[in-house]
Every structure is written in structure tokens, then in C-alpha cells.
Amino acid sequence: MGKVIVVTSGKGGVGKTTSAANLGTALALLGKSVVLVDADVGLRNLDIVMGLESRVVYTSMDVIEKECELNKALVRDRRVNGLMLLAASQKNNKDDMQPEHMKAICDNLRTTYDFILVDSPAGIERGFRNASAGADEAIVVTTPDVSAIRDADRIIGLLQNAEIEPINLVINRFSPQLVGNGSMMDQADVLDILNIDLIGVVPEDSGVITSTNRGIPLVYEDGSPGAQAYMRIARRLTGQRIPIPDLEQKGLFSSLLNWFTKNR
Template sequence: MSEVIVVTSGKGGVGKTTSSANVGTGLAKLDQKVVLIDTDIGLRNLDVVMGLENRIVYNLVDVVEGNCRIKQALIKDKRYPNLYLLPSAQTRDKTSVTPEQMKKLTDELREEFDYIILDCPAGIEQGFKNAIAGADRALIVTTPEVSAIRDADRIIGLLEANSMKKIDLIVNRLRPDMVKRGDMMSIDDVVDILAINLIGAVPDDEAIVISTNQGEPLVGSDTLAGKAYMNICHRILGEEVPLMDFSTENGLFAKIANLFKKN
């Protein structure tokens, strides 16, 4: 049975597109047939994060307006046999698509794919309404900051009002060192405030910047963020994976230093 997942946050710049790219790629690595849809019309970005920007011919608006068939607009990611991208339009605006059209599109894609991942634009206007229209479940991305959490809370309220069946939380850009000295809210603090199910936490990792530079999602690689995103993919598939302990990955020197600090 296929599932339509919307990745949303309310606030911009917290990692929706990065999370969409990594979750989509991760699920494809786990042998699921995945299509990623960039629903941010006018501010297209998922294509560059995925490294597929040079292969766009048709886009989401072309499909919705009937200028091409869905198959023609889907870009096949050559690195993975099961991964496709439907890019957004760069020269149009959010009002070019309606929630009804998005629902129809996702329903058609259900026949072909196991997972349909929608990268939602920031904000709570038309673009958000379009993105959530056909979704079965939502992944809320937030960072441990007051502004991001406040917006996430608002988004959760709106999703519940729209009777979204399943809502899970990704806490992104966690800095274990700052949490430890009490200068950043912990995963537990964020979960406590937002009161929804946590599906994973991703540490602030330089490797993310590098992977975005290269246009290659790092999910599954031997980096903290790569492992964290892979864990999230396993949990989406319903597997039980324990939360990573970021603090233990400090290396030998930090461990020795910690021994002395405790006294």
C-alpha cells in the first residue's frame, strides 16, 4: 500500500528540503519505489539538493495543466533505480495549482509508487494547503529554537484541523554540546512542548552542507546525519530503531576529558 508523506515546518530554513531529499533517497535505498515532489512553486530547490537540476524538461504545473503526461515530467535519478523527482515550476506562483488538483495528482501516483514525498513550502498559505491536500501523513521538521517550535505548533494545529491521520516530528540541527551545557533545548524538551510522536533527531552536521554542495543526499553514509536520516527511513517503514546517542560520538579525547569533568 502506498503512502503520501508531506514534509512541512511552517518556518523556512529549518531543513524541509534537505529532509525530503534524504528521506526520499533513503527509502529508495531500502528498495521502495519513491517519487519526490517539489511543491514550492516559484522557489524551486529540491532539484539542486538532489543534483538533478540539469535534467528538468517539464514540471509540476505542466502536469497539472495537462501540457504533458506525468511520466514525461518525472526525472529518474540514475543513481537509484527506484527514485524519481517531479520538479516544481520556477516561473509561476502558488496559485497555479489547487488542492483538488494536487490530490488528483497524488492519487494517480499512488498506483505507481510506494512512497510519494511532498516537499512543502514555508508558510501556511496556498502552497501549504496544496501540499497537504493529498497527504496521508506528515513529517514536521523543526529545530530546537523558539521561532521554529512556535511555527511547528501552529502547523500541527492546522494539520489536526485538516484531520491529518499521522503526524511525526523530526528535530533537526541538534547541537549535543550546546544541549549539554544547557544552552539548547533537548529532544525531550521539544517533544514535551509539541506533544507529538518523535520519529528522529538529526544533529547539526557539516556533512550536510558538503552533500548539498555536491547535490548528493548523504542518507546512509558514515556520517552522524547520514545515519540519523537512515534511522528515520527505517522507522517510516515501521521498524523499531533506538534513538542515536550523539554524545558518545565525541572520540577518545573527549571521553577522557569527560572522565575528569565529572568529578
């Protein structure tokens, strides 16, 4: 039986779709069978981020309306074994889908695949409720800024009410330089506020922009810091215990200060 994980955030633009695309691809690269489900009905994006937009024939809406079988609606990603995409319909809107539709799709997929990652739309309304309806677990993506964290807290409350557990946090677009000079909250600050388990920190990586331009998820480029972070998160999702590295870039003064306080 596979696991259904909803990737969500509350606020838009924090990297939900990028995270879903990279984690799905990374899990497939680790040998798992994966379906990426775009739950953003009416504003579909996962197919273009994955570079699969030209191959989408059917969407989850066609499955719901019994226009086609679920298996036929899945787009196979030819770059890696065991990776599929279920696209969202662009011509429908969020009210055309019911939470029980999504739950039925997830329950069906989990009989065949190891991981089902559902990319949730932003917001706390219908789209989010649809996306999380079939989920066992959640990944909440946030950036280390006040508005994203406040919205993440709201989403965490809703996920807890829905008894979705565990809820794991990804801190995205983390800038070691800005944290080092005190202009950005570090992971301890964010965790102190949100009080959930951290599954990974993804550093700001300009490679995300070029990889999205090309439709090739970052994890195909091993060297990039963002790709490495997503690979580590994927390994943690499979149950491997991999420590979260400290990405903060410290100035000379605070490095010395840390050294003295640690070695006292």
C-alpha cells in the same frame, strides 16, 4: 497503495528540503519506490538539492495544464533504483496550483509507488495547503530553537484540523554539545512542548553543506552522523522499530550525577 507524506515545518530554513531529499533517497536505498514532489511552486529547490536540476524538462504545472503525462514529467534519479522527482514550476506562482490538483497528482502516484514525499514550502498559506492536500501523513521538521518550535506548533494544529495522521516530528540540526551545556533544548523539552511522536533526531552535520553543494544527498555517505540519522528515520518510516539514540553529550559532572540518580 503507496503512502503520501508531506514534509513541512512552518518556518523556513530548518531543513525541510534537505530532509525530504535525504529521506526519499534513503527509502530508495532500502528498496522502496519513491517519488519526491516539490510543492514549492515559484521557488523550486528540491531539484538542485538532489543534483537533478539539469535533467528537469517538465514540471507539475505542465501536468496540471495537460501539457504532458504525469509519468513523462518524472525525472528518474540514475544513482539508485526506484527514485523519481517531480519538479515544481519556477515561472508560475503558488496561486496557479489548486489543492485538488496536488491531490489528483498524489492519488495517481500512489497507485504505482510505495512512498510519495511532498516537500512543502514554508508558511501556512496557499503553498502549504497545496502541499498537504493529498497527504495521508506528515513529517514536521523543526530545529530546537524558539521560533522554529512555535511555528511547528502552528503547523501541527493545521495538520490536525485537516485530519492528517500520524504527524511525526524530526528534530534537525541538534547539537549534542550545546544540549550538554544547557544552551539548547533537548528532545524531551521539545516533545514536552509539541506533544507529537518523534521519528528522529538529526545532529548538526557540516556534511549537509558539502552534499548540497555537490547535489549528492548525504545518505550516500554512510559514515556521517546526519546520514545515519536519516537512514534510521527512513527505516522507521518503513515500519522497522529502531530506537532513537540519546545524542546528548554530557559533561563529567552531569554524567556522574545521572549515574548516581539512576543507581540509587
